[in-house]
Amino acid sequence: MPFSIGTIIWREIWQRKSRLVSGLMAIALGIAVITGIQTVTTVSRQVVAEKLDLLGANILVLPQAASLDDYYSADIDAPTFPEDYVERVATSMLPGVDNMSPKLSRRVKIGTESIILTGILPVNELASKPIWQASGLMAAELDLACATATAAGAPAAATTPIDPAKKRPVIDSLAAAEAWVGSVAAQRLGLTAGQVVTVEGEPFTVTHILPETGTIDDSRVFVHLHTAQRVLGTGTQISAIEIMGCCSAISDGLLAKLRNILPDTRITTISHIVNTQIETNRLMAKVSVIMLVIIVLVGAISIGNYMWANVEERRREMGTLITIGFKKRHIYRLFFVKSLVLGVIGGASGYLLGTGAALILGPQLAGLQVSPVFSLFVWSLVVAVGIAVVGSWYPTYRAARMDPALIMQEQ
């Protein structure tokens, strides 16, 4: 390889390996910390998103003329809309819609008690009712959570066919003559599992008494949606669709997009759930940004310190090169190329170190199954090179402006 300015840079780095190591350590450790944290955070986000999804449905679609009172009281004349609205949303492939559970609710007389009969699609309903799952009613595994939906690049709509292999042996079906009964309703009606309850003249076997949820669901009797439509004589009408929406998608205007698809409905969020989800996501994002800023600052200061020391150490050398005829741009090149090399090596080794630490420590300390985030590799290189260049900018500027006459007179 012919002798060039590149040779000078490489020789200086190579001949001063021990000093290089301290400079590299500063970058590599900084990048390792942020890569490790980001790797764990990425996994944590998915876990948190899944847990947030478990809070249940967060968007409610009602008929235009209906109020929330209508929805909860389920009066006989409460407005309805066609069931095929569910299909309309599903086929729109709208990102951020994790699950939809359509339902038809009507207040009926069972014996002497006034009870709300609610027709549901059991798989979809279970997906949005995690607390029911705890009692042995299990939902099929849906493609939950913002992170996974985004990664897949497509929403998991309610009508997405569910891979039978993913299903666990669960109680997730509700036959035409079966009913699930809320805990309060069961108490009021004196029902236990296996008994038969007659609703609107039709007998239903109670296959499950639902766990207490502290919600209006405790006072309901659930049958299959299509059975309810037949029994109540509403045709293919429903009272509402409860949607589990990805919270970041809600922030990004999911409601407006739903309104475009279903213009004659009233779409609202279940605010306490959405707010919790959005606040949690914001907090995690803020923590990541704060960590990034700290690491960038510490890294830049460390590199700046190293480069400063390097410039001081090389004062005589710089003075000599200037007397030989080096211009400012040559001096800038010497130091900036060196900082680029430091950035690339420091970034790459920091990524490997941080990812390795996350893979080892993630399961041990946080109980998370961590996998490498390959996109962080590019990110690590960019940040490390940025830190190195920013950190070495002022020392390099000083080096280029050195007065060789003063250096000569220092001899």
Place this chain on the structure above:
Amino acid sequence: MFVLDNLTKIYHHRSEPVYALDSVRLTIPRGSFLAVTGGSGSGKTTLLLMLGGLIRPTSGTVTFKGSDLFSLTPAQLAEYRNRAIGFVLQTFNLVPYLTALENVMVPMLLNGTAAADRRNRAEALLKQLSLDRRMDFFPRELSIGQQQRVAIARALANDPEVILADEPTGNLDPSLSVEILDILEALNREDGHTVVMVTHNPQAARRAQTVLQLSAGRIISEKAVAPTGTAAASEGSRGVDKSN
């Protein structure tokens, strides 16, 4: 070659002006060998660095081959140093992590010399200075005499018209000093390089054709050196014009 007209350099120390050079007028012809002597702080190094375009005068001009040096841009001054000037310094100032050969090639990186020519020229110079067996040695592996010879080879890399030497024998023992002075003298007499050498050493100064003595930034004497090595007062002779 050089014409210094009313050259003054003032530094400020605690708000007090300190004259490093005071109204110096001097002509240095092509092919001359000038020794500049004087005590510490007399301004001799300032004069040398000004000839190299490294220090800007407070007033006055330095003309090199008819061009005012300090009307040049910093980039043009860098090219001037690279092509027209070769510096030889007391502490050699070799780049410590480059070999002798690479140190000599450094100046040629900047003036477009082809890679093969750079190597050939550097090898030839090192051979000329009896360093052909030390080409791949790092400075720390060379004796100080060898280091100074490498520095001279580097100064000659781009075949400059002028050699500016700042105490080139200051760190050398007497026999090595003679060796280095022989080289500088040969460069002047045989190859026609103009040599300006700053020195404390009277014996070294007598190797020059003209000895200029500075005190407090002023030229206080200028003597032509007789061929026998004894200096004879000869103001204005050999083209050196002193005027304070």
